[in-house]
Amino acid sequence: MDNKLTLLYSLCMHIDKPHLFSKASRKEYSEFDYQIKFWGVIFEAFFYNDDYMLHWGDTVSKPCKRNNLRFKADLRIVVMSKDEDVVDGTTAEVAKKAQPFYFNTSPKKLFMDKLKSVLGTKCHVNNFLSSVPFIPAKDIKNVVFPIVQIMGFDVHIYSLQLVNRSLYVLQDLDSFSFPTNYTSLKHGLAKVINGLSCIESLLVFGFSGLVPILRQSEQSSSQVFVLEHTPPFLDSSNLRLEHHRSLLESFDFYSEH
Template identity: 30%
Template sequence: MNSDKDNKTNASNSEKEKCKDLAKEYFFVSVQHEGTKEINSMKKKLKVKQHQGESSTIQIVEHDNLYVPEKEESVGSIIKTKACTLRQNYHHLDFNAKAIISLGLNSILDLSHKYPDAQSTLFDNRQWLHLQRTNKPKKYVLEEYAYIRNILQPIFKAYNPAKTSDQNWTALYIQAKKLAEQNDPEIDISKKDISFCIHAMLQILMAIKHEPGLFSDTVDSSEWDYIVKFWGPITQRLFYFSGLRLKWGDTHLTMHDTISDIVLKVDLRIIHDSIKQRYNVENEVGVAEAAEENPGKVKFHSDRCKVLIESKAIVDRFILDGCDIDNVDSLQICGMEIYFIKLDLRDHGLYTGTQHYHSVVDASLNSLDKYMDLAMNLLCFRDRCIEINNIYENHLAASRGQQKSAKRPAPRPIDDALSNKQTWIRGSWNPPRTGKTPPPPEPSNLYAQEQ
């Protein structure tokens, strides 16, 4: 046993000495050959050696252009360096450190956290606020659907504080059903958005009356209780007439050959179907993750990381496939709460995640009109998914046109902006699925090799 320990110690010391010798050689070469290919090659070798030596200092240098006051390193360099430093101890760390690893090794900066949670701890409070101010989430523009609020006023005005809860429920329900009959999209498709908002109000009313356990802290409801009894019917109706399909229940993302496999299973995939060589091909345009009510910080952070990694995989696939879609929206559900999240490919090797809307559905009848904001945000989320679908459809149509044309000897070149974005893409890292699963190695292209 001592012999094995001595051998490991000697090997570690030997690796350190090699790293030191290489650093000396790098310094000597840099003086004589500054700016040449030789020094760039030496710099690369040194960085690899530093990664191989477990106890060696790890310093990632990324080429994103995002900085904070009083720090010389870029934000991408900071989050990746810390993630690499902590990776091997993943199972022995708390949920904040695990989020730092999972996000950093996927080149993601999640700006939705409040200080001092997750990646915010890599900066001081002032620096974190600076990042949030300069990278504010892009909220949906709701004006397009503001007219629906006026149409639904008879529902909201039906509430009378002088009446009992049962009397108010009946009055609200009668008005909602009456408006639903007047705005049937199966008869007039132009009323589909009005119909969805009425449907959302009816789902809330039905949940309040028939599924009170969804709102109770004493009832043990599972995540699928919330999906099957509430969010499922709402999201299914949301995507009627959209040309998109929802696929529920722990299925894998469609990766094709553009990026490495990701073993994460997704609770909800919003899918665009296409035909390739007579076979149906699924392509995600959005995803959602679901959990029970008050899942705790560990589960909440885990799901937030998961949905951002899934969104990154979707963006990577589009960009590497030659389709200029550099951001996607996703949903995170926790019981009767819902969070709207955006993931952007921001710069060289850096993706940013932001939360642009949050809503909680409660059992109160006297403020049903507040859920109009939720309904309109859901409509905008659907519109973004449809927009991505249309962009990708046009891309596929153009690609098919090139393949059929025998007069074109070469495919259409990718424009410079998209070609540049393809160099921004970085590898994906899968968090260990169980406590017995060893942390995977870093992605092979975690950082840019040369600039």
């Protein structure tokens, strides 16, 4: 991933387009504005390599179509292998900032967005498990799918897993925000990078400090990832921090030039 590009893009926005963060501008933003102006570039810069395909704009996954579920997601992150879809790894919904019912974005909409993502991800979990029947029963609960909910400048990350027969568990993993002022830029970008790394860890690498098992289906040539020993919670504050430390320390150089 190109974390330096993510860092520089956010920095340049504050230098070249500070009006984007003014109160007057933020009052006028639609959900699509948040996708185009802010989060779209950040997600595309982070998940830029050919291991992922990002689908934006009310698309429906293949598993949902096969099950006649017309859940249109604002963002789907698909894990790829040799230019072929392996699994719909992440579903995300975008909304304006959560506000009381008498404003444009209501808690009801946010709840419905989250419910749609959970039901869509449940379909993806079931589809994934049915495609890899060789997984031992004890390992099924270690298959974890991330869910992302974007609300204005804020992002919340959840995970969904099947822990027992017909029993699914939704966990709150992490949250971060797009830095909206120059003084919070360095700390805010550290949170953004760690949050995106949290999503990626579930898609590919497994939880922090753990090694994923790469299994190959006997019925299919597609390679899939299964996580061992999923911990009850994830502290992403230290997630791959050493890897990003030099990038964050270079912020002072860029901000002075």
